[in-house]
Amino acid sequence: MLPILVYGFALLVAVALLYYVQVGWFWHALSLAAAVAAGMTPLPVEWNVPDLAVGAVFLVLFVWGLGVLPFGTHHPRHHRPHHA
Secondary structure (H helix, E strand, O other): OHHHHHHHHHHHHHHHHHHHOOOOHHHHHHHHHHHHHHHHOOOOHHHOOOHHHHHHHHHHHHHHHHOHHHHOOOOOOOOOOOOO
16 A cells, blocks of 8 residues: 555656646756666665655656656746736
8 A cells, every 4th residue: 555655646746746847858858867767776785775765756757757748848827817
């Protein structure tokens, strides 16, 4: 049950970042590179980092990095109408 909660929260964080943080496409590409580096790099045993933490970081970076493809980098701004 704990992995479902951790990875579900990681997905929610990634989607929230996609919605609220508007940056250029290169930051998404950098996020993908960081996700691959975090997922492929073996951590020293002395660090005692749980696999769930590494997986959650990978998932946030990867989903946010790939999220630029379907959602784009710019969202329309919602403005209130101006009164005279």
